[in-house]
Amino acid sequence: MEEIEFILDSTKESMEGSLTHLEKEFLNIRAGKASPAMLGGVKVDYYGSQTPISQVANINVPDARTITVTPWEKNMLHPIEKAIMIANLGFNPMNNGDNIIISVPALTEERRRDLAKQAKVEAEDAKIGVRSARKDANTDIKKLEKDGLSEDVCKGAEEEVQELTNAYIKKIDELLALKEAEIMKV
Numbered sequence: 001m002e003e004i005e006f007i008l009d010s011t012k013e014s015m016e017g018s019l020t021h022l023e024k025e026f027l028n029i030r031a032g033k034a035s036p037a038m039l040g041g042v043k044v045d046y047y048g049s050q051t052p053i054s055q056v057a058n059i060n061v062p063d064a065r066t067i068t069v070t071p072w073e074k075n076m077l078h079p080i081e082k083a084i085m086i087a088n089l090g091f092n093p094m095n096n097g098d099n100i101i102i103s104v105p106a107l108t109e110e111r112r113r114d115l116a117k118q119a120k121v122e123a124e125d126a127k128i129g130v131r132s133a134r135k136d137a138n139t140d141i142k143k144l145e146k147d148g149l150s151e152d153v154c155k156g157a158e159e160e161v162q163e164l165t166n167a168y169i170k171k172i173d174e175l176l177a178l179k180e181a182e183i184m185k186v
Contacts, residue, residue, distance in 0.1 A: 017129070018126045022126035029119055029183070033064050034104040036059040039089075042087045043087075044079050057072060058070045064104075067101075068100070070098070077097075077099075123176040134164075
């Protein structure tokens with residue numbers, strides 16, 4: 001029974017990891033509102049090493065359509081501006097000598113559909129991760145059955161794994177529905 005508990009715990013942990021990864025990916029899919037997370041993947045050349053922008057500057061969102069980036073060192077203005085351009089996020093940063101101002105453009109209907117498709121792809125990847133965890137768990141349970149664990153206990157464990165799978169797939173679908181609604185809202 002201890003082995004079954006271990007398998008169920010590790011399966012749940014793996015499925016939770018897929019869900020957490022999906023939430024992080026959804027943060028990178030912008031829904032028209034400005035957010036510091038939009039610059040999350042931007043790396044700046046900071047004295048020869050690629051450093052996340054959040055470690056060399058303060059990122060603020062004064063309103064729904066503007067992001068301001070205030071570097072901690074004045075001489076970092078141009079490298080930060082360049083890094084934002086290289087990141088190819090569709091932003092056109094403006095440098096006013098003290099900080100960088102980014103106007104977040106309104107999304108077109110076509111761009112909204114593309115972002116919704118991208119969200120669906122990310123959700124499908126998360127579902128694949130959940131199903132993979134289910135497969136691994138069922139394989140481990142089958143091994144235990146071959147090693148002499150009763151068939152009833154193994155069937156019960158497989159049913160529990162399937163219930164976990166259904167619950168996480170449902171959570172993923174709910175997250176996707178929320179994200180799509182956020183993206184398509186004008």
